[in-house]
Structure formats: structure tokens, C-alpha cells
Amino acid sequence: MTVHLREELAARWAGRDPFEVAEQLQGEIFRSVKNRRTLRFEAGGKHYFIKIHHGVGWAEIVKNLISGRLPIVGARQEWLAIRRLTELGVPTMSIAGFGERGWNPARRESFLITDELTDTISLETLCANWPQQRPRFAFKYQLLKRVAWISRRLHENGVCHRDFYLCHFLLHCPPGTLADPQGDAQSDPQLSVIDLHRAMIRDRLGRRWIEKDIAGLYFSSLQIGLTQTDLLRFVKLYTGQPLREALITHAGFLRRIQAKADRIWQRDQRKASQGKLITPQADDEGR
Numbered sequence: 001m002t003v004h005l006r007e008e009l010a011a012r013w014a015g016r017d018p019f020e021v022a023e024q025l026q027g028e029i030f031r032s033v034k035n036r037r038t039l040r041f042e043a044g045g046k047h048y049f050i051k052i053h054h055g056v057g058w059a060e061i062v063k064n065l066i067s068g069r070l071p072i073v074g075a076r077q078e079w080l081a082i083r084r085l086t087e088l089g090v091p092t093m094s095i096a097g098f099g100e101r102g103w104n105p106a107r108r109e110s111f112l113i114t115d116e117l118t119d120t121i122s123l124e125t126l127c128a129n130w131p132q133q134r135p136r137f138a139f140k141y142q143l144l145k146r147v148a149w150i151s152r153r154l155h156e157n158g159v160c161h162r163d164f165y166l167c168h169f170l171l172h173c174p175p176g177t178l179a180d181p182q183g184d185a186q187s188d189p190q191l192s193v194i195d196l197h198r199a200m201i202r203d204r205l206g207r208r209w210i211e212k213d214i215a216g217l218y219f220s221s222l223q224i225g226l227t228q229t230d231l232l233r234f235v236k237l238y239t240g241q242p243l244r245e246a247l248i249t250h251a252g253f254l255r256r257i258q259a260k261a262d263r264i265w266q267r268d269q270r271k272a273s274q275g276k277l278i279t280p281q282a283d284d285e286g287r
Contacts, residue, residue: 001101008044009097009113018099022052022111036197040116047116048096051075051197055107070162072197074110076100081159081199082114088157090150091192093117117192119175123147124167124220131225139189143171144230146191148237151217154193160209162198165220170194211253214238215260222265 003018013021027041030049038051053074065071075098085092097113123143127135147169154161161168172190200209218231232243235254239246247254 001099003097003099004095005097005099005113006095008046012043018097019101019109019111022050022099025050047118048113049093049116050097050111050113051078053108053110055102055104055109058106070198070200071105073105074100074108075112075197076110077199078197079112080201081196084157084159084201085154085193085196088153088159090153091190092196093192093194117170117172117194119173120170120192121173122167123169123171123191124165126171127166127221127224131223134225140230141233142189143191144234145237146189147217148234150191150193151214152238152240155205155210155213158202158205160200160202160205161193161196161213162200162209163195164213164216166217166224167220168193168195207253211256211260215257215264218257219261219264222261
């Protein structure tokens with residue numbers, strides 16, 4: 001069994017089984033699926049998010065492996081990913097607690113507690129009205145620059161998010177400015193990356209994983225009114241090369257990104273026509 005609790009939670013939970021305490025927590029439920037539950041709770045005047053994982057079973061593990069997907073068997077992946085992003089200087093959640101018990105991956109129990117991120121708005125929400133209300137160029141460029149830096153920083157250091165959508169980028173807004181997050185105070189926008197329970201860490205990422213992340217990011221931005229010039233700016237910023245050189249050097253990469261994004265679009269259109277579409281969303285740690 002592994003348990004790490006920050007000082008204030010360790011004091012409150014002293015002498016009690018941390019897994020039982022986690023199960024008994026009350027608060028606002030943000031996500032509840034078969035083997036995972038996420039809720040916001042309050043302790044000592046502070047608000048936290050806890051993500052509780054229960055064993056997924058061997059059938060789910062085998063199904064994922066057969067489908068070529070990495071199974072999510074607990075909170076450890078996200079715990080490690082948050083620590084890695086912090087090492088890399090990429091803003092993300094702050095860990096308040098982590099617990100894991102059970103050697104059998106199909107029956108393992110775990111939890112992850114993070115501090116609530118306040119005064120934030122997701123880029124998905126922020127950018128939703130851009131087609132009708134164009135943002136100031138300087139603000140949009142700074143966001144492009146920041147997203148490109150985060151993307152490059154993760155991928156160059158072996159981190160694949162695996163749910164790399166705009167909804168998982170949170171823009172920090174000074175208190176009282178959420179109604180106008182594009183105000184003058186946002187000349188240097190600060191973004192945090194959330195929802196890392198699928199994240200994968202390697203010494204070096206293969207092409208497949210980098211393309212998966214960038215295709216997801218591109219797909220999630222298709223409806224926010226970005227121009228071709230905006231997309232080219234992102235390519236330049238992400239690659240760190242002059243645009244002409246980047247377009248030549250990464251021509252195959254860009255074609256595959258476009259093809260992957262098109263397949264995601266077509267898949268979601270089919271699901272929408274069948275009434276089965278579930279759009280990506282930030283399921284927990286942000287607001």
C-alpha cells in the first residue's frame with residue numbers, strides 16, 4: 001500500500017483508513033462512471049478534487065489491449081504525470097494526496113487529490129464564441145504561442161497527454177475578470193493543463209503518440225474560427241523552425257494530422273447521427 005497525504009490532510013485523516021475516508025467524502029460529483037468517480041469536496045476551508053479509482057477487471061484490460069489502447073487501471077498514471085509536468089515547468093494541478101493499494105491491476109484501488117484551480121476558464125468555453133466575436137489579435141497570438149510551447153515541451157520530453165483537447169487547457173483569470181477573460185490583464189495568458197489520467201510518459205515519444213495529441217488539439221479547434229494563417233503560426237511555433245522550412249520538413253506529419261482529425265470528425269458525425277456522441281470535456285480538476 002502507498003499513501004501520500006499533504007500535511008493538512010494527513011492531520012485531518014490521522015488514525016483512519018485513508019481509503020475509507022476517501023470513499024466517505026461528500027461533495028459535488030463531477031463524474032461518476034463504472035470504475036471511477038470524481039468529486040469536489042471541502043476540508044478546513046479549502047476545496048479539493050478527488051478522483052477515486054476502483055478495479056477495472058481483466059475483461060476491460062484485455063479489451064483495451066486488443067484495441068491497441070493503454071488501459072487505465074488507477075490514479076498512478078495521473079499522479080506521475082502531474083509530477084512530470086511540474087518538473088518540466090508546465091503549469092498543472094497541485095497534488096494534495098495520493099493512495100494506492102492492491103498488487104492485482106484488475107482489482108487495484110487508488111485515489112488522487114488535487115487542489116481546486118480557481119478563477120479559470122477552459123479554452124473550449126473561452127473560444128466558443130470566437131466565430132461571432134473575434135478576439136484581439138494580440139491575445140489570440142499569445143494563446144497560440146502558449147499552447148504551442150506546452151505542446152512542444154510535453155512531446156520533446158516524452159509526455160503524451162492522450163486527451164489533448166482545448167477543454168483540458170485552463171486559462172487563469174485574475175479575480176473578478178472571468179466575465180471578460182480577454183481583458184488587458186491577459187497580455188501574458190497563463191494556462192494550466194488538466195485531466196491527465198490517460199497521460200503516458202516515455203523516454204522518447206514515437207511518432208504515433210505525438211500525432212495523436214496534435215490531431216486531437218487540431219480537431220477540438222475546428223469550430224472556433226481559426227484562420228489558415230493562425231494554423232501556420234502554430235506550426236511555426238510548435239516546430240521552432242521558419243515556416244517554409246517547417247512545411248517542407250514536416251509535410252508528412254501535417255498530412256497525417258489532417259487525416260487523423262478528419263477521421264475523428266467523421267466518427268463523431270456518425271455518433272451524432274446515432275445520438276451517441278459524447279464530446280470531450282474537462283471532467284474534474286478545474287473549476
